[in-house]
Amino acid sequence: MTLLGTLALWIAFLLGIWGAIAGFAGGHSGRADLQQSARHAVFAMCAVLLAAVISLEIALFHHDFNVEYVAAYTSRNLPTFYTWSALYAGQKGSLLFWATVLSIFGSLAQWLTAPRHRVYLPYVAAVTCLVATFFVSVTLFAANPFDRLPYTPVDGRGMNPQLQNPGMVFHPPMLYLGYISITIPFAFAMSALLLKKLDADWLVAIRKWTLLSWLFLSIGICLGMWWAYVELGWGGYWAWDPVENASLLPWLTMTAFLHSVMIQEKRGMLKKWNLGLIIGSWLLSIFGTFLTRSGVISSVHSFTQSPVGYFFLAFLAVAAAASFTLYGRRLPLLEAEAKLESMVSREASFLFNNLLFIGIAFSVLWGTLFPILSELVQGTKVTVGPPFFNQVNIPLGLALLALTGIGPLIAWRRASVPNLQRQFAVPAAAGSFTLLILLVAGMRDFYALVAIALGGFVTATVVQEFARGARARHRQYGEAYALALGRLIARNRRRYGGYIVHTGMVILFIAFAGMAFKTETEATLRPGESVSLRSPYGWTYTFTHLGVSQYQALNRLVTAATVEVARNGKKIGLLSTEKRQHVDATGRPTFEPSTAVGIRSDLREDLYTVLAGVVNGTEQAVYRFTINPLVWWVWYGGMIVALGGLIVMWPGGGSPAVKRTQAGYAVRLVETK
Amino acid sequence: MTSDCRIVGLSDCNRRQFLGLFAGGLLLSVHPTIRQSVDSLPAGRLYQPDWAGRPADPVTAKDNLAVIQAIEKRLRCTCGCGLDIYTCRTTDFSCTYSPALHREVLAKYDAGQTAQQIIDGFVREHGQASLMAPPKRGFNLVGYFLPGTAVLVAAVILTVVLRRWTRAGAPAPVAGTPLGAQGATPAELDRLRRELEGLNT
Numbered sequence: 001m002t003l004l005g006t007l008a009l010w011i012a013f014l015l016g017i018w019g020a021i022a023g024f025a026g027g028h029s030g031r032a033d034l035q036q037s038a039r040h041a042v043f044a045m046c047a048v049l050l051a052a053v054i055s056l057e058i059a060l061f062h063h064d065f066n067v068e069y070v071a072a073y074t075s076r077n078l079p080t081f082y083t084w085s086a087l088y089a090g091q092k093g094s095l096l097f098w099a100t101v102l103s104i105f106g107s108l109a110q111w112l113t114a115p116r117h118r119v120y121l122p123y124v125a126a127v128t129c130l131v132a133t134f135f136v137s138v139t140l141f142a143a144n145p146f147d148r149l150p151y152t153p154v155d156g157r158g159m160n161p162q163l164q165n166p167g168m169v170f171h172p173p174m175l176y177l178g179y180i181s182i183t184i185p186f187a188f189a190m191s192a193l194l195l196k197k198l199d200a201d202w203l204v205a206i207r208k209w210t211l212l213s214w215l216f217l218s219i220g221i222c223l224g225m226w227w228a229y230v231e232l233g234w235g236g237y238w239a240w241d242p243v244e245n246a247s248l249l250p251w252l253t254m255t256a257f258l259h260s261v262m263i264q265e266k267r268g269m270l271k272k273w274n275l276g277l278i279i280g281s282w283l284l285s286i287f288g289t290f291l292t293r294s295g296v297i298s299s300v301h302s303f304t305q306s307p308v309g310y311f312f313l314a315f316l317a318v319a320a321a322a323s324f325t326l327y328g329r330r331l332p333l334l335e336a337e338a339k340l341e342s343m344v345s346r347e348a349s350f351l352f353n354n355l356l357f358i359g360i361a362f363s364v365l366w367g368t369l370f371p372i373l374s375e376l377v378q379g380t381k382v383t384v385g386p387p388f389f390n391q392v393n394i395p396l397g398l399a400l401l402a403l404t405g406i407g408p409l410i411a412w413r414r415a416s417v418p419n420l421q422r423q424f425a426v427p428a429a430a431g432s433f434t435l436l437i438l439l440v441a442g443m444r445d446f447y448a449l450v451a452i453a454l455g456g457f458v459t460a461t462v463v464q465e466f467a468r469g470a471r472a473r474h475r476q477y478g479e480a481y482a483l484a485l486g487r488l489i490a491r492n493r494r495r496y497g498g499y500i501v502h503t504g505m506v507i508l509f510i511a512f513a514g515m516a517f518k519t520e521t522e523a524t525l526r527p528g529e530s531v532s533l534r535s536p537y538g539w540t541y542t543f544t545h546l547g548v549s550q551y552q553a554l555n556r557l558v559t560a561a562t563v564e565v566a567r568n569g570k571k572i573g574l575l576s577t578e579k580r581q582h583v584d585a586t587g588r589p590t591f592e593p594s595t596a597v598g599i600r601s602d603l604r605e606d607l608y609t610v611l612a613g614v615v616n617g618t619e620q621a622v623y624r625f626t627i628n629p630l631v632w633w634v635w636y637g638g639m640i641v642a643l644g645g646l647i648v649m650w651p652g653g654g655s656p657a658v659k660r661t662q663a664g665y666a667v668r669l670v671e672t673k
Numbered sequence: 674m675t676s677d678c679r680i681v682g683l684s685d686c687n688r689r690q691f692l693g694l695f696a697g698g699l700l701l702s703v704h705p706t707i708r709q710s711v712d713s714l715p716a717g718r719l720y721q722p723d724w725a726g727r728p729a730d731p732v733t734a735k736d737n738l739a740v741i742q743a744i745e746k747r748l749r750c751t752c753g754c755g756l757d758i759y760t761c762r763t764t765d766f767s768c769t770y771s772p773a774l775h776r777e778v779l780a781k782y783d784a785g786q787t788a789q790q791i792i793d794g795f796v797r798e799h800g801q802a803s804l805m806a807p808p809k810r811g812f813n814l815v816g817y818f819l820p821g822t823a824v825l826v827a828a829v830i831l832t833v834v835l836r837r838w839t840r841a842g843a844p845a846p847v848a849g850t851p852l853g854a855q856g857a858t859p860a861e862l863d864r865l866r867r868e869l870e871g872l873n874t
Contacts, residue, residue, distance in 0.1 A: 234756065234764040241755060340838040348835055355827055363820030370807075370816045378812045383749045385757065385805035392820050522763065524731040527717070550720050559725040579725045579766075592767035593726035612766055613729025617722030622729040624763045 002067055002146040005055035008048045009140050012099070015045040016133030023126025027194060038125040039110050045132060046103035053100050056093060056145055060086050066152040069093060069145040075158035076585035077555040082159050085169040088176070089159055091308065092145035097173075098289075099135035101180045106132065109184045109209070117205035123191035124184070131183050134315050142308045155584040158555065161594035164582075167227030171220060175247055178217030179285040182250060184209045186282035189275055190323065193330050200265050203274070207261075210278075211649035214258060217251045218645060222638030233595045233610050235520065235626040237634060240389040245368045246288030249361050253281040256357035259350050266412070267347060268337030273354070275334065279323045284361075286316050291368070342414035349407040356400040363392045398450050401509050404502050405431075405458035408465055426464050431457030451513035455506045462499045462506075469496070493647050500644030507637030514605075514630025522612070525563075526620045535605055535627045542566040543609070546574070548619040557581040561611045561621045565600065575600055577611040577623070606631040726766055735779055744778055744788050748795050749805050757805050 019041030026034030056069070060083050065071040073086040073093070088094040106128035110121055139145070162168070185206040192202035224247065225237035238244060257277040263270050290312035340347055367384045374382045409423040434456030438449055466485060469492070473484035489496040517536035525531060525545035532542045543563040550559050559579040565572050575598035582590045598609040605627050612622040719725065735741060745759035752770040754761050758778065762771035781791045795803045807813040 232764065234760050239756070339841050340835055342839055343832075343835050351831060351835065352828070355824065355831055359820065359824035359827065362823060366816070366820050371802075374807065374812065374816070381800065381802040382807040382813065382816075383755075383802050383805055384807065384816070385749065385755070387747070387806035388817070391806075392817065395821070396824060521737050522732040524729075548719060548725075550724055557721065557724040559719065559721075581724045581726070593724070595764075595766060610763070611725075612763065613727060614719060614722065614725045615729055615731055617719050617725075617728065618717045619719065620717070620731070622732055 001055045001058050001062075001064070002148060005052045005059075005146040006140075006144065008052035008055065009096075009136055009144070009146075011048045012045050012052065012103075013133060013136045013140055015041050015048065016129045016136055019045060019129030020126045020133060023122045023124075023129060027122035027126065027191070035122040035125075038122055038129070042103065042106045042110050042125050042128060045129065046100075046107040049096070049100040049103045049132075049136070052096060053087065056096065057084070057087060059146075060084075063156070065154075065156050066148050067145075068147045068149050071149060071153050071156040073156070073159055075156040075555065075590065077583075078156075078159055079164075079554060081166075081169060082164050085163075085172075086159060088172050089163050089168075090145075092139065092143040092147075094172070094176070095135055095139045095143055095308070096145055098176055098180060099132050099139060101176060102128065102132045102135065102183055105181055105184055106187075109187070113205060117201065119195065119197065120188055120191040120202060120205060123194050124187040127187035127190050128183060131187075134311075138308050138311045142311060155586055155588075158582060158584055158590040161556075161580060161582050161591050162231055165227055165231045167223055167231065171223035171227050173220075174216050174223055175220030178213050178215075178220050178247075179250065179288060181209060181213040181216060182254070182278075182282045182285045185213065185278050186323075189278045190326065193275070193326050196330065196333055198271060198275075198330065198333050200268065203261055203265060206278075208649055210254060210257060210261070211645065214251065214254045215642060215645040215649065217247065217254065218638070219642050221247050221251060222635070222642070225638075226635060229631070230597060230599065233597050235518070235608050235610075235624075235628060236515065237631070240364075240367070240386050242368050243288070243292050245364050246284075246291040248364055249288065250281045250284040252357050252361040252364070253277055253284060256354045256361075257281065259357075260354050263347050263350055269340070269347065270351075271334040271336065272331060275327060279327060283316065283320050283323070284365075286312060286319065290316055344410060344415045344420070346407065346410050346412045346415075349403060349410050353400065353403045353407060356396055356403060360393055360396045360400065363396065364389070367392065394447050397509070398447070398454060401451065401454045401458060401505070404505060405454065405461040408461055408499070408502075423464075427457045427460035430460030445513075445516045448513040448516045451509050455510045458502060458506045462503050465499055466496070489647065493650055493652070497644045497647030497650075500647060501641050502644075504637045504640030504642075504644055507633050507640060511630045511633035511637055514633070515628065517629045518626065520624060520626040522622070522624050524615060524620060524622050531623075531625065533625050533627060536629050537604060539567050540569075541607060541625075541627065542569070543575075543623070543625055545621055545623070548614060548621055555582055555584075557583060559611070559614070561614075561623070563598075563609060563623070565607060573600060575607060575609045577609045579611055579613070601632050603632055605629045729766070730772070735782070736775075740788060741778060741782060744782075744791050745775065747792060747805055748774070748778070749803050750774060751799060751803070 019038050022034045022041060023038035025031070026036075026038050059067045059070050060074055061080075063070065063074065063076055069090060069092050070086075073089045074083055078086070082089075086093065088097045106125065109124055109128070113121060113124075188202050188206045188209075192198055221244075224244065228234075228239070229237040254277075257274060260270050260277065261274055264274050290309050342348070367389050370384045370388075371382055374380055405427055409420070409427065411419055415423075431453050435449060435453035438452055443449055443452075466488070469488040470481050470484040473479050473488055474481055477484070479487065489500075519533060519536065521531065521533050523531035523543075525543075527545055527547045530542050530544040532540050534540050543565055546562045546564055548559060548561045550557070552558070557580070559581075560576050561578075562574055562576045565575055577598035578596040579593045580596055581593045584590050595610055595612075600607040606629075608626040608628055610624040610626075612624055614621050722728070742759050745762075746757045748758045750756055750758050750761035750768065750771045751774065752761065752765070752768045754765060754768065756764065758771050758774045761768050762775050765771065777795075778791060781794060786794065792804070796808075801807060807816060809817055
């Protein structure tokens with residue numbers, strides 16, 4: 001199987017080179033045979049890379065421990081679920097996975113692109129092949145998952161216990177899919193630049209791809225937060241870790257693009273900006289991979305570090321130079337077709353929204369790289385942790401949340417004062433009322449107050465938009481309100497799906513604000529002893545240690561400690577937290593003992609319990625108890641964001657004429673002579 | 674009645690065998706060298722303490738002091754995890770650095786040092802990298818203020834550019850005849866304008 005896998009990689013490498021050459025030559029010369037050959041090269045590359053993946057999976061499932069990758073990431077007693085995900089648990093496998101998914105996306109782009117956009121495809125094939133070839137070459141020359149060991153171990157080392165979590169089965173592929181799918185819009189952007197075909201046509205061709213990429217990134221980031229929360233045991237879901245930051249960067253720029261592209265589609269403006277955002281997003285996705293792989297900045301994701309990061313740095317430098325050179329040469333062709341008519345317009349609000357997205361992306365990038373910069377400039381290593389990022393980003397994030405509510409209230413082209421008064425009255429009142437209630441309730445944390453009050457404002461904006469739309473349909477077509485609401489969303493998926501995403505973001509911001517009220521304590525308890533902790537809602541939770549049990553399960557030896565939880569003296573349930581010593585099939589310990597947290601979650605707060613250890617081999621247990629308010633809202637806010645994204649990208653949604661009307665091409669009230 | 678006793682688990686045993694078994698059982702239950710089952714361990718002892726990882730130290734009242742937690746949340750663990758001392762010592766129970774650093778913080782606190790003195794002491798001993806965020810002085814100020822300043826400057830530039838664009842882009846006054854002149858009343862026109870504004874959001 002390893003021979004087949006390596007052979008497949010070599011064939012993919014040669015096909016990729018040919019596809020790139022044929023694509024560029026075919027695009028430049030217009031020769032149909034070369035164009036067709038490039039297209040076929042993409043499909044063939046996809047087929048052989050799939051063969052390589054299947055070869056590796058067969059080696060994994062057959063426990064072929066003579067293969068170094070199989071021995072390093074699996075063991076005989078690893079559950080099947082995780083044996084499958086071992087494909088991307090390590091550096092080498094994940095690079096192969098990346099190249100394969102890119103070739104699948106490249107093939108789908110060749111296959112599914114509408115005939116009117118086929119002119120872009122030769123260059124799209126060339127760029128896709130070039131990028132995929134880079135990944136294949138790294139796999140072949142620096143990180144081959146089919147390398148064999150000079151001996152065959154009895155059993156493998158097994159998978160890192162932190163990766164043996166359902167969240168880790170889905171989180172990495174989702175993020176990879178997000179990162180990788182940005183290559184397709186980037187390829188179309190390069191194609192449009194090379195063809196000098198820079199109207200809004202290429203934007204239509206990439207619309208679904210950009211949404212798909214944004215959706216995968218959003219889901220991937222949320223799953224990563226969930227995994228960090230339930231698996232790492234530190235009681236939070238976002239630590240501003242460099243690799244977390246790396247996933248956030250392209251998400252921010254893609255979100256900025258999804259807003260600003262509307263201005264180009266409706267008004268023919270911001271062509272330079274949108275192209276820059278697509279190129280920047282793609283470069284950031286490669287940069288994220290570089291950060292994950294290189295270990296240049298210390299991170300909790302250190303299990304993927306290796307020298308291949310420098311391959312990525314070189315590729316990043318060459319790709320940035322090539323794409324921005326091409327971009328610079330085409331700048332004269334990227335002039336706007338229309339001018340802005342008013343500072344108080346939807347277009348202007350989108351520009352400020354873009355400014356904030358890019359500002360946050362810049363501050364995240366700046367904070368991530370500042371340790372390196374500091375060492376270069378002042379010769380001193382510094383740490384840039386959560387205090388720095390919170391201080392810099394929270395104000396920008398809140399300004400962005402405010403714009404989430406302001407933007408939809410301002411008319412396209414030009415808003416009049418009466419229009420603004422009418423639009424802002426209810427949301428502003430809702431925001432102020434929310435603030436008042438919170439102040440009366442005794443909340444004094446400034447950022448939390450602002451976040452929740454702005455949440456009230458944005459929610460009122462969204463509700464007002466839905467209510468007005470449904471009422472208009474009810475009046476015009478006589479539909480019942482529920483039906484009118486359903487049809488409103490179905491006929492204007494982009495607009496109302498977007499509002500659903502905004503709702504999800506509001507929920508996320510409120511949930512983030514909840515962490516300002518986190519409380520925690522450590523305690524050493526003998527069986528029967530208790531400790532109490534007061535929640536931000538004023539309840540007193542009592543945790544009574546029941547005892548410690550030990551047992552064997554699957555591939556681990558478990559020490560489980562259980563507490564009984566009571567709220568204001570009333571028993572509400574049990575919480576168990578574990579220490580897990582993973583072992584291989586021969587019973588040898590494979591990793592340091594890991595911790596499984598006990599969580600009791602409801603709408604208001606999470607009770608989060610961690611077994612730190614036991615004292616002198618007795619049932620006297622050391623615990624950390626944490627009360628995390630509103631965490632549940634993070635997961636459901638994330639689901640609502642994903643749901644909104646799905647609605648936006650769902651096919652259909654009205655005729656172009658309807659869309660033009662919705663776009664706000666206002667009727668002039670004068671007639672020209 | 675026969676000499677056999679018939680009890681569950683034993684069949685066809687006579688009185689002598691029964692007494693022998695009884696005596697053996699008694700001996701087994703009191704003999705200290707005989708391996709015990711898990712359930713008969715002395716109360717509170719774990720069957721395999723190794724499974725639970727490194728033995729933990731009991732928590733003291735000082736460990737939970739808000740001031741100690743606040744200090745430790747500002748100091749970075751030197752194990753390379755990137756977490757602060759408090760988070761690392763209460764999360765990564767295989768780390769040997771964070772408990773030692775915690776003891777160092779407690780020792781300095783017991784010696785009567787203030788929070789700032791403890792933090793300054795760590796910076797002297799372990800360098801600036803021991804802080805979770807760089808101190809606000811020298812080049813680090815660039816780190817703190819550049820993103821916010823950049824956004825503000827960009828916002829000002831954007832505002833100026835937008836003003837210029839809007840002046841250039843505002844539709845030239847058109848010598849037009851209001852549609853109202855062709856039959857619509859001012860009230861109707863006003864209503865139409867309001868409806869369009871409603872649609873236009």
